[in-house]
Amino acid sequence: MNLEYFPIDSQGFITDHERALEELFGENAENSRRFEQCLNVMAMRIATVFASLKEFPFVRYKASKGSATATTGRELIPTKLATAIWNNITAYKSSIPNFPQTETCELLIVDRSVDQIAPVIHEWTYDAMCHDLLDLDGNKYVYEVPSKTGGQPERKEALLEDHDPVWLELRHAHIAEASERLHEKMTNFLSKNKAAQLQQRDGSELSTRDLQKMVQALPQYNEQMEKLTLHVQIAGKLNQIIRDLGLRELGQLEQDLVFGDAGTKEVINYLRSTQEGSENKLRLLMIYACVYPEKFEGDKALKLMQLAKLSRADMKTVKNMKLLEGSETRKASHGTFSLKFDSTKSKHAERKDRSGEEETWALFRFYPKIEELIEQLSKGELPKDEYHRMNNPRPSSQGTSGTSQPTSVRAGHSTAPHSMRSRRTATWARPRSFDDSSDSSLRGTSTDFKKMGQRIFVFIIGGATRSELRVCHKLTAKLRREVVLGTTSIDDPPQYITKLKLLSEKELSMEDISI
Known part of the structure; x- marks a missing residue:
């Protein structure tokens, strides 16, 4: 048996299907081999x-x-995948030694239609x-540093991955919080590190003991200073782009x-x-289409396209959202019939505020649907009519029926179901620790x-x-259950928009997709 999944994170993996959106949701895709x-x-x-x-x-x-009779091939994709996975795993029960014979974990299979806003909204981490x-x-970032010889700047590369303790600590923080913490780290580092203190001294002559301390501290000083300086530079660049x-x-x-809290009037204004580029306008209209699908019927879409000065290819991206069958579900929840009996005007909202969670930072209100x-x-x-199961029902005491109690989030205690065997955490699913005796705040925490x-x-x-990968880390701590995200690919907004735009193309070349 070949292990053909690819780890992307301590709690995430991909099956490396960059063309899954096209091959499964494209026009006439279900008729293709x-x-x-x-x-x-x-x-x-x-x-x-x-x-x-x-x-x-x-x-x-x-x-x-x-x-x-009305179900399309696209709507059956999660069903077909669940069936195929079940057939494979059932075979493992009899072919793999010591493979569990009863359920030891839970798997939920959804498709991209479950949330078409998350891939395009600006995520502020x-x-x-x-x-x-x-x-x-x-994950490779290329940057320039001044030349030590006074010549042209030197190009350097940095990998923004788990082995970088600063990245590991700040990656899921709001950009404003990350900037503040980086400033504090740099200030704290310069005040505590011996080499930095000696380097910042006035022009007074250094003693032999001072020089010895400086030499001993320099290797560690240079490494940590380089990491902090890199992230300070990145955060500064991001904040400048946000302003520009x-x-x-x-x-x-x-x-x-x-x-x-906003509607058609605010979008049109x-x-x-704004005179900004077309990509951000397109992303806004894609969100608008999820909340107000009726505004894109008939010639209304053409008027919006002209107002936003978007090309027909851009507007085709909005139209292609219907191929995922995600926008259709919005109409029923906001039909005119339901409003007749409302004593107050109902919000035209696609999300509800999370109870018990305060928004510490501005623009940190949004959450992906998979969190719920x-x-x-x-x-x-989980609604049984919306989410079916392959296995036979389990007793409610095991935590999967509608009558089970919420999982305790107290440290060291959980009422969630427990596996009776030892945990077999794959190497890609273990957070890496970082040992740094001079600055404990840079250490990676392990769960x-x-x-x-x-x-x-x-x-x-x-x-x-x-944002969906971040939610899995967040809920692991909150629910006291390790949450692992699997997907066909991890897409940033430009990649996702390109793939969506090409759904209605007869032939899609990977050269057309900027990965």
């Missing part, structure tokens, strides 16, 4: 994750909403901003639109007043998964976002 082939290979790769961890999942999947606004090559593009105003409008789904799954409250409840796996067909 690539449709079944893509699903079968995907299922096999996902199944090897459970085989390598010796986990037997309780499988749930997003069910189609139409009748048996340090990680997401780096990948959205900087010209990164994967007016992203704070746009970000506020995006979130107000999603939560029902923004499109009329994972919490519902953990509590056993003791042995004390947690059963794992939760979520697989998103058609690509996932960095």
